[in-house]
Amino acid sequence: MQRLPQLQLQRRQAGRVNGGRVDEGMKLSTIQKTTEEECKQSGMTKELQTLHNLLKLLVQDLTTRVKKVSISSFLL
Structure with a gap:
């Protein structure tokens, strides 16, 4: 790279x-x-695309986790 x-x-x-x-x-x-x-x-294009996809998955996961925590704290 x-x-x-x-x-x-x-x-x-x-x-x-x-x-x-x-x-x-x-x-x-x-x-x-x-x-x-x-x-x-x-092969750099493929590596960059893979990194981009992993970043998107990370953001989705964090968003889901934050929503779960905020909903559970709201219900308490």
């Missing part, structure tokens, strides 16, 4: 070498497409 930050750092450094501007051939959309392809190849 450390490949993506390395790629971003390389691209920033390339921009600095060119006087703070990115070459015409390396426009933002091209950089984004390249990064997306590299993420897909590395």
Whole structure:
């Protein structure tokens, strides 16, 4: 998972070498497409989706627990 930050750092450094501007051939959309392809190849997309799903489950669980506690304290 450390490949993506390395790629971003390389691209920033390339921009600095060119006087703070990115070459015409390396426009933002091209950089984004390249990064997306590299993420897909590395399996990072699947890992991020898994983390996202786990976070959603955690939030649902916590919400349910809080509702149960608030209902039981209300009834007492």
